[in-house]
Every structure is written in C-alpha cells, then in structure tokens.
Amino acid sequence: MPNNSAKKLNGTNALQNLFRNQIFIPLAALLLLALFNLIMDPSFFGISFGYNSLGNPVLSGSLITILDNGSELAILAIGMTLVTAASGGQDISVGAAIAIAGSTLLRVLCGTNSRPDTLQAPIIVAFLISCVVAMLFGAFNGVLVAYFKIPPMVATLILYTAGRSIAAWINNNELPIISEPSFGYFGSFIPGIPIPTPFFIAVICMIVITLVMKFTNIKLFVQSVGINDSSSRLNGLNPELIKIMSFVILGLCVAVVGLIKVSRISSINYSVIAKDIEMDAILAVALGGNALSGGKFNMAASILGAYVIQFLTTTLYKYNVQSDALPAYKAAVVIILVVVSSPVVREKFSKIWKNLKAKEVG
Amino acid sequence: MKKKLLSVVLSTAMIAAVLTGCGGGDDSAATSAPADTTADTTAEAPADTTAEAPADTTAEAPADTAASGELIKVGIINNDPSESGYRTANVNDLQNMFTEENDYDADFAYSLKNDEQITAAQKFIQDGVDYLLLSAADTAGWDSVLQDAQDAGVRVILFDRTIDADESLYEASIISDMDQEGQTAVDWLAGQNLDAYNIIHIQGVMGSAAQQGRSGALQAAAEEKGWNIVAEQTAEWNAEKAQQIVQSVIDSGKEFNVIYAENDDMAKGAVAALDNANISHGVDGDVIIMGFDTNTWALEELKAGNWNYDGQCNPFQASYIDEIIKTLESGGTLDQKVIIMDEKGFDAETITDDDIANYGI
C-alpha cells in the first residue's frame, strides 16, 4: 500500500508542477484553440505547397499564416516581457515606435526621393540606423520611467500620442514606396525557402535572447530589480540602468518588427501601421502567465503567448468574426486571465484543491 | 497595474473606430476623428504665423482690398496632414493655391481636435481674415464661432467636411459624395458582366462616411443582383490587416474573384496575400482588384494591369474654393450652397499617364 500511495503522490505532484509552471497557461490556451478548430473544421490544419507569383516555392495554410503574423508579436513580446519585469509596467508606445522605425528605414532607403528606382543605401545600413533611432526612443521612455519615476504607461503615453506624427515628419509626410524586390523578402519569402521570413527572423531573435540570458545576468538582474528595487540597489545593482536597458532592448525589437512591417507592403501608412499592436504584445506577456506588476518572468511562455494570440486572431478571421470586434474578444481574454491569476482567486483555488485532496485522503 | 491595463485595453477597444482613410465626410466621419492617435504637432502653428497679421485690417474691407489689388486674407483650418495620404494631397493642394502669387495672404492651422480648431478659428476672426476655410474635425460645436465670424464680417467656406450648423452661417460647402463614389465603382463592377460575383469586401473604419458610402453601394448591389459576398470585414484602412483577412479566406479555401477594398492601402495588402498564394489578379487575372483614393502609386498599379479599378475621392478643392472667392469678391452670387465635386473612377484598360499625373495624389 505505501508503495501505491507514493506513486499516487508522485502523479499528483507532476500534475501540480505542470499547473504551477507558467507555461501551462499559454499551452492550455493553445490546446483549447487547436481543439476548437479541430472539431469545427480540421482543414484549418492543412498545409499546402505551391509557388507564389514570383515563382518562389511557398507553404500556405492557416498554420503558416499564424507563424508568419505571430512572429512580429513574438519579437515584441521578448522586449515587452523584459520591460514588464523590470519596471512593473508596460510600454504602450510600441505601435507608434514601429511607425518611427519603419519611417526611418524608408527614409534612409529612399534618400530625398520618395519613389526611388534604386535603393539609396544598403538595406543593412538603413536597418541599423532605424535600430539606433528606435533604441534612442526606447531610452527616452526608459529615462522617464527610471529617473523621473513616471509610471510606464503614463511615460510611454507621450510617444504613443506623438510617435506617428514624428514618423510622418521623418518622411515629410510623403509616402515612400520601395520598388526593389529584395526589400520585400523580409515580410514574405526568400526565394527558394518556402517558410515565411518573419518566422526566421523571430527564431533568430529567440536564439539571441536565449544566448543573452545564458551568457549574461540579464534575467537575474531584471527580475531582482522588478521584484525589489530597494534591495537590488543595496546589492550593488543600478535599478535605473537596468530599467533603461529593458526599454532599449524593446526598442531593438521594435526596429526588427518595423523592418518586417514595412517590408510586407514595401511602404508605410503612418497612421495605421502596427496599430494597437502594443495591446497584443502586452496581452502576450500576460497570457504567458507573467505578472504585469513585474518581477519573475518566463520568456518562452511570453513568446508562446504571442503565437496563441495570433492563433486566436486567425481563428476569428476564419469564422468571419468582424475584425473590429477582435479587441473585445481580446479584452475578454485579458479579464479572464487577470481575474484567474489574481491572488484572491488563486487562494480560493488552492483551498478548493486542498479540500478535495483532504476528502480523497479522508 | 492590472487595473490600468484593463482600462487601457477596454478603452482601446472602444475608440477603435478611427478615421484614417479618405477623410471626406458629412456626418459620422468627423465624429471619430478626435479619437485618432496621431498627435497633432502643428496645432500651435497658427499662433506664430498669425502674430504678424496687421491689426488694422478690418473685416468689412474685403471688397476694397480686392479692388485695390491687395491680398485677400484667408485663414485655413484643416486636419493634420499626417492623417492620411488623402489629407497630405489636400493640404498640398491648398498650400499651392493660396499663395501671394494668386493674391492671397493665407494662414494655416492643422489639428485633428475640434476644440483646437475652434480656438484657431477664433484667432483668425480676431486677426480679421476675409475668409475662413474650414475642414472641421467634428461636425458639432461650430455654431457660436461661426456666428462670431458672421458678426465680424468674415465669410466662411466649408470644404471636404460639412458641419451641423445653420446653412446661413456659411457661404458654401464643397464636399465629396461618398455614396456616389461607391455607386460609380459598383456600376463599373456590374459592367464587367462576370459569370459569377464572389466578392471579398474589405471595409474601412466602421462608421466613417467613406466606409458607409462605399459599403452601402456594394451591399445594395449585392442584394439586388444576387452577388455573393464571400467575406466582409473591416481592416480599418490598414494594409496588413487586409492582407491577413484575404490570407484567411485563401487558407479556408473559399472561391472568390473580386476584391473590393475601400481604400488603396487595403487593396495593396490584399494583393500581397494573393501574390503569396500565386493567385493572378488585375487585367486578365483571376481576381478583380478594386481600390479607392487614386493614390499615384495605386494608379500606376492600375496602369501596369495589376489592379482593375480605382475610384477617386477628390482632395483638390482649392480650385473650387478659389472660384467661389473670386465670384464673391466680384460681387457675384453663388448658384448653390453645397457643391459636390466631380469624382471619377479609373479603369485599368483606359487609364492614361495624363490621368496619373492629373489625378494621382
């Protein structure tokens, strides 16, 4: 008998561990969505092979669409997770910052002529310049948050309101259009590779952040500052610097997403590009089970959360749900998440769980 | 923190209706404009530029000044040029027309916010402009300031957008007819005599005048003629969203042969999705592409045969306004208060380079 009960204990422990693991939340959401689609229409999972109009091989299907469009969000989720963890708040200016980064990119590529026949600068140069610009704006947000102690949402409200005008100003309100086909590769397919490029870019970002987390102390320091600012300082950390760093890293993510976004249409619309993407990025962090009040974080869960959101979006599109109703669905998801993860509800759940176990034993 | 996030998410959901496409409109178009996220960096501009206006120019003097060859003072209140490509073209058009060479002394004020526009209007009236040209951000709230203008002898001409105020308060109103734009496009589509009509309808921001006019015509025709709307979704004037919507239709394997996008950006996004799936489009293609706003690049796509149709939303009101002012200055009267501008639809097979030069924005 003791053997038996020990086994049972192990079983429940494993289950409990899974429940406790942060990644359980986005994983469960993903499975739920997948199950829904499987029941409603299994063809959702179909992937077909074909050629696009340029004659390049491409894979297509809903899953590919999710990988394609979810990747932008996944990249942003990396930066947003760090900002959330370090500052205990969120950056709501990423959409506007993407407009700025994209506009800078196009400005460098186009030079003074908004419709150049040839690129005025190599794409890599333009991209690096847009990175610098986006990181500077990130640092601006970071300084407001770290040194002026402005709550992140309020601090980033400044760029949120002004960013798109700045983006338009960078290009003198003109509409640059790039005719060079290779510029389009970043937002679609590289000739000969049938998987959407944004997914590769996201994978590169994931590898980079994994390596950074392995070979530097970023995770320990960011978490420690987010959990206890004062104690971190007494342990020799500079909490202000760490917070600014997290915003600068988000700036870098913004520049990468900006490249993908403008590459998709080889142009830009200042007022609508990446509109409301900040909410999706924040939602990805929340869906990853990370406390929006900062502290401990799980990067993998955030990234998975980003793809889950795209999964949800694509599913809703498929069933022809009016896309202007999407934010309402997402808001509903946030409400559920926030309520479920609140200490009050968690305590209640753990009590119920304990009671059940007590009954089982009794 | 969590509470904060919630409130932001919810409020974002609520203010989702934002006007960004072709900015013309008569009713609800303007009401959503203040919610736009683009900040207005030029709102302060009028304060600086009007400061040097001579204080002795009185409002009663327009006839004299014109007769003596002096400049006609106009104050122009418009929406922010970064609002959209349409607005940029509109602003450029006005700036090119109201110059000293054309005997105008013009001051410009840009804002997407009604209250800032009203402040600018009061400033112009105080400065004693002869004409106040107005594209209002919001339809409401203009009565008292227009009454002030009338009392001060300032003549008001509305352009692009009309307002909820008594007709006696302004001289003329120059607007686009969105219903007509839609109708022109739908008539063109009917004229294609397709065997079947399977349409993906990509809408602008719901509730904007442009969306209502362009959607209305298509929906009526679909009902009347039995056209099949495969998908009808708003992409909120956004190219990427349009791409996703079309992509999801392709992924679900539904048949379609027409994409009716309510602006050029969304048509472009739709085409990107088609290209990825190697679905041919445009002249001799499998799918007919329709867009609006006659952006220059869109007309070039048309000329290249990648698209089939592009409907105009005319941002060039300056010449109309000029004509009206000239008529009034010479003591003439206007035949009608509301002037609806000519708006064309372009077909890929008939469009010329001249059309692109003349009508592209």
Added chain:
Amino acid sequence: MKDESVLEMRGIDKSFPGVHALQGVDFTLRKGEIHALMGENGAGKSTLIKVLTGVYSKDEGKIYLEGNDKAVEIRSPQDAQRLGISTVYQEITLCPNLSVAENMYIGRTENMLLNWKKINSDTDKILKSLDIPAKPTQQLGSCSIAVQQMIAIARAVDMECRVLILDEPTSSLDEQEVAKLFKLMRDLKAKGVGIIFVTHFLDQVYEVCDRITVMRDGKLVGEYAIKDLPRVQLVSKMLGKELDDMADIHGEQTAYDKGADMAPVLEAEGLVSDAGIKPFDFHINKGEVNGFTGLLGSGRSECVRTIFGADRVTGGKVKMNGKPVKISKPIDAMRNGIGYLPEDRKIDGIVGDLSVRDNIILAQQVLKGFFKPFSKAEANKIADEYIKLLSIKTASSDTPIKSLSGGNQQKVILARWLFTHPEYLILDEPTRGIDVGTKIDIQKLVLKLASEGMSVTFISSELDEMLRTCSRLIVMRDRKVVGELSGDDLNQSKVMSTIAGGDK
C-alpha cells in the same frame, strides 16, 4: 472615572495571529496635560493608539471619556472623531493642493452649500488664536512642513477634540519648527486639551511633557510624573533592564586583543548623509566587532547606511586600509569589500520571489559583472554549500525565499554577504524577529568571523546581545554620536546612562 481625566483606558487587550500585542494595558490622560507614550519597537504603543482611534477593534477592555459614565465603543476612525479624539500623524494627511481654509473644513460638513467667506474668516480667527503663520486662502503645499503640521492640529482642535494624539510630529522638523510646535502644544494644554505625544526624542519628552507612560512587549510598565523619572530610569524601563541587576554580564564578550592587530580597516571622518544624522567619525579595526547602540530612531541604522552608501552621502571622508576611497553608492562599498545586511529584511533584504539560490549568489554575481554569470551547476553548488554551512531550513535551493521563516530568510541574506567574502561586514538588526536558537547561531557566527579576521559592525535592539558580541559600542542619541564605550565601560548601566544623557 476620576474628575480630572479626559480619557481612561482600562485592561485593553488585543491579539493578532501569533502575537499578543496588548496585554491588559491601562492608560489615563488628564485634562490639560501632555503625556508621552514611550516604548521600543514592538512595545505596543502604536497598537494602543490604533485601538483608541478605532483603526483596530479591541478584544477586551473598556474606554471611558470625560463626561460619560458608560464605557464608549470606538468602532471606526469616524467614531473616534465624533467622540473628540483626533490624531495628527507624522506624514501630513491633508491635501497640499487645496487652500488652508479648505483643508480646515473638508469632509466636516454634509452641507453642500458652503459659505466660503465665513469659512475663510473663521479659519483666520483660528489661525490667529493659535498664532499659526498662515493665511486661509494660501495653498497648503506652500506652507512649511511645520506649519502644515500646525494646521492639521488646528483642524483637530477646531473639531472640538478633547484628546489630541501627536504621532511622531517632530521627526521631519528642524529645531525652530519644533519650538513653534511646542508653543502650540502648550497653548492647547492651557485650553484643557489632553495631548498624547509619541516620539523617539528623549530631549523633547523632557522639554514638553508632564507625564510618561512606558510600555514594553505589549504590557504597561508604568505611569510616571516627569519629575519622578530620571532619564536613565526611563531608558532602563524601556529596555527592560533594572538598574540594580546591571551587574556586568559581559563575561562572554569576545576577548578582542587590542595589542594584536590595531590596523584600522575602515576610517571615516565627518561622514553625513541626507537621512538627517549629524556628521560622525568612525573607525573599525581588523578582526574587531563593534556596534552602534541607542534607542529606536536614534540614528544608528542611518550611520551604517551612510558607511555603505545606501543613503545619499553628502559629506565626509572614508579610508579603506589607509587608502582614501569614494563610497557614494552600495556597489562602491561592495567593491571595497564591505557587506551590509539591512535592518528591514522584507523591504531591503530579500528579493522575495527569487529562489534561495539566486538570493545567495546575487551580491557576488553583481560584483562579478553582467557578462559573467555563474553556471547553473556552480550556483547550485554554492547555494548548497551555504545552506549546509548556516543550516538554512529550506525545501531546496529552488524554493522562493519568501516562503522561508524569518530566521532562515535572515540566514540566506547572511549567506549572500559571506559569499562575497567581505573584509568588513555590517549587520543591522540581524536578530530581529527571529527565533532564539537562530539568534544565538548568528551571534556565534559573528564572533567566529571576527576571530578569522573579519571586521564586523553589529547592531541590535537587545543590549544583551550587543554586550555579548561587541568589544566597542558607539552610543547614539537623537541622531548624534554621543559616546563611545569599550573595556570596563561596557556594562548595562554605563550604556544606559550614556543613551539617556542629560542630567540624571
């Protein structure tokens, strides 16, 4: 109920889970007196005040007010206010962006229609009568802190309070402001208001109070007229050591040999920070254990925080092993081989959600640098080593530190600093709020470290511990260093008389 008293509390009892905060406490406040309520940390004075103001409900006991034969029930702060009990806290709880008059009357009337003219003139009268230098229409935020405090008091007085509680009103005031406040208190006293004055400043108690009630460990120690209780007596009552049994108990004290190794590790001169302490000199030798002592709020923590650079250092010179160094922030101190275990474990010490392992390696990891993380295996090894060394009771090194008991949390923080192998370790209240066994462990460890050559500064509220471990004590009073004791002077009576200061 005696005639002259305005407030009597009898047999007040209050328990919280795990703590018996008030055990049958009596308290009497007479008409027109200023009554000091004294006690060290955890004595129960703030609990008593909260019971009186309706923040907590008492478990047992009775409260009588002047003119009422029946005991009153105070269930909420509103009740207290209605009964004429007003409190002015250390932090101003008024609205700085409203005018003085608005602050005087806000929330006091249910009448929606206010006659501002009358309110302003009424306010003016009150301000004049109490000699408060402010105008009714002035914005509150533009007044000095002292004046704001006085206005808060004026508001309380105007609400016909009979009992006025002043909770640490002087901690953020300078000397002249304190003098003004005391004048106001005396004026009120003359008008028959009973004032309860809570403060850490002994000098102020003797300057302004008529009577003292001393509490310790949730119990009443006694009530005394000020003239009957010399300072040293007061200190001994607060600390719970009778002067009589102050026989020397420093037998266990480390035999620090002055001749052996006199090389100073750290020398500081005129050190001062923005935390409100007077400049002080300090030094510690190799292998020495010294300590800062003084009552709560005397500035002992602020001194060590200044040494470590935890507060903003505004002046002074520091030498480390004879070489001048600049310590303006914690990392500077750490690089110079200083470790600091802070007084408030929860706020300044632990990083609650992080694991025991991460908490142990944190400081050393910061020293090592951003690009040189310990590998997971290394970190685990280090953590296990220290868990064993300090016998930290934890499920594993992965357990979040916040789920450990207070004593074990403290050991983790200790492990964190030991792992940095400091030359000089500052321990501020390492034994507070932890069980007796752990307290002794920590004291033993301190002595062991010192014998191995580490210099340690040890601070504790418990004098016994200090006498047992330290070979030199720096005594503080009212944010100043007032003495330094070593050798034969290290006994309770000498320490307490130095803490008390003034004339006996």
